[in-house]
Amino acid sequence: MKKSIAFVTGSRADYGIMRRYLELLNNDESIELSILTTGALLDDRFGHQVDLIYADGFNVAAEIELPIDTTSDLATIHTMSVAQDRFAEYFDNNKVDLLIILGDRYEMLSVAIAAAMKKIPILHVHGGEATFANYDEFIRHAITKMSLYHFTATEEYRRRVVQLGEDPSRVFYVGALGAENCLYIDENNVVEEIKALKSKSYFVVLFHPETLTNVDVAEQIQAVLDSCEKYNNYNYVFLGSNADTNSHIIRKMVKEYVDSHNNTFYYENLHTDGYHYLLKNSICLIGNSSSGIIEAPSLGIYTINIGDRQDGRVRGNSVIDVDCGFEKITEAMDKVIELHKTVKPINPYYKENSAELYYSTTKLLLNRLDVDVQKPKVFYDI
Numbered sequence: 001m002k003k004s005i006a007f008v009t010g011s012r013a014d015y016g017i018m019r020r021y022l023e024l025l026n027n028d029e030s031i032e033l034s035i036l037t038t039g040a041l042l043d044d045r046f047g048h049q050v051d052l053i054y055a056d057g058f059n060v061a062a063e064i065e066l067p068i069d070t071t072s073d074l075a076t077i078h079t080m081s082v083a084q085d086r087f088a089e090y091f092d093n094n095k096v097d098l099l100i101i102l103g104d105r106y107e108m109l110s111v112a113i114a115a116a117m118k119k120i121p122i123l124h125v126h127g128g129e130a131t132f133a134n135y136d137e138f139i140r141h142a143i144t145k146m147s148l149y150h151f152t153a154t155e156e157y158r159r160r161v162v163q164l165g166e167d168p169s170r171v172f173y174v175g176a177l178g179a180e181n182c183l184y185i186d187e188n189n190v191v192e193e194i195k196a197l198k199s200k201s202y203f204v205v206l207f208h209p210e211t212l213t214n215v216d217v218a219e220q221i222q223a224v225l226d227s228c229e230k231y232n233n234y235n236y237v238f239l240g241s242n243a244d245t246n247s248h249i250i251r252k253m254v255k256e257y258v259d260s261h262n263n264t265f266y267y268e269n270l271h272t273d274g275y276h277y278l279l280k281n282s283i284c285l286i287g288n289s290s291s292g293i294i295e296a297p298s299l300g301i302y303t304i305n306i307g308d309r310q311d312g313r314v315r316g317n318s319v320i321d322v323d324c325g326f327e328k329i330t331e332a333m334d335k336v337i338e339l340h341k342t343v344k345p346i347n348p349y350y351k352e353n354s355a356e357l358y359y360s361t362t363k364l365l366l367n368r369l370d371v372d373v374q375k376p377k378v379f380y381d382i
Contacts, residue, residue, distance in 0.1 A: 003098065004096055005025060005362075007102075009038070011242060016181070018177060020181050025359060028363075034062075036061060037063050038083065039105070042063055043068055046268060047240065076106055076244075079106070087110065091120060097366075101123070104134075108143060122147040122148055123147065123148070124149070129153065129160075129312070130312025131309065144164055149365055153173075153179075158172070166380055170377075175349060177355060178349070179349040180354045181355070182299055186273045190277045195277070199281040200340070204236075204278055204286065205236055205238045206286075206291070215307070217249050219324075225253065230330055235265070239266075287304075293313050297316045300343065302318050303318060304333065307323065315348070317345060320336070
C-alpha cells in the first residue's frame, strides 16, 4: 500500500531547496507525494511562484491561501492564526502518513501545530540551526519538538537537535540539499535576460528584514543601496524580499532605486535554476539571505553577509560578515572586487549525493513509521 507523503511549502526558497529530493520521492511508485502550497507562493505580489511547481510537474494537492500582511507583527500573527485553522481543516479531511516541513517560517509553525494536534508524524528539515536576530529562531526549535524525525544540515546541528531532547536514532545528518542542488543547473529554466548578462560584471542583492532586533529596516536597506551607488560601474540584480514583517519597506525602496538606475535589474520571482545561474556568474551575493551561507560557497562566489539576520549559523571562508553600514559594506565590496577571481570556498553544508541520501533515509523511515507512531515520543535526556 502506498504511503502518503505531503510537503508543505510557502516560499520559493523552501521549494527550490527541496526540488531534487521531491523528484526522487515523486518517481517512487510506493509513494504518493502531494505538495501543499500556501503563503507567498500563491500571492501575486510575490510573483505567484506556485506556477514554478506546476511547471515542474508535481501534484499540487492544495492551494491554501493566507492573508499576507507584512506591515506589523500583529498582522503576521493573524496570518499564522488563519494558517493554523485552514491547515487543521485540510488535515481533518485528508490522510497524510508523513508530513515534511522545512525550516522555520512563521506559517510553518502553524502547519506543524495543526499536524501535531492531528497526530500526523512530521519530518523536519534544517532543524538545530541558529538565527538569533529573527523569530525563525524560536519557530525552528518549536517545530523540532513537534516532529518525529529530523534531517540536519551539519553534524553540529544534529547534536543540537539531540540536545533539545530528540532521540538520536531519529536525527540524521544528511547535509544541506541547497549546497548540492545549485551544482545542477538546467539552463532551459534560465531567462534569456539573465543569460545575456556578462559573467562577473554584476552583484546580486537579496535583503530581508531582521524581525527580533530593533534596527530600522529602512536605514538598513538605504545603507545597502548607497553602497551600490558608490560602485555604479557595475550592474546590480535585485531579488524580491520575503514575506516577513516590514519586507514591504525593502521591496518599495528597492523598486524605486531600480526604476531610477539603468544599471539595475529586478526579479520578484526566478526559477531555482535561474537563481543559481545568476549567483554562479556574479561577483558576489550582497545581503542577508541564507542562500549566501549555504549555496553561494558551492557556486564559488563570495557572500557579503550584512547585519545579524544569519548570526548563529555555521559559515565557510567565503562569507564576509559586516555590520549594516555604508563604510563596512563598501570595505567588503572593495575586498571582493579585488579577490573574487581567486576565491576558493569551503562549504560546511555540502555533502555529496545529499538528495539521494535524503531519499534513501526517508525510505528507511517509512519502513519503521508504523512502529514509531505506536507510542508518543519521549524526551531524550543527555
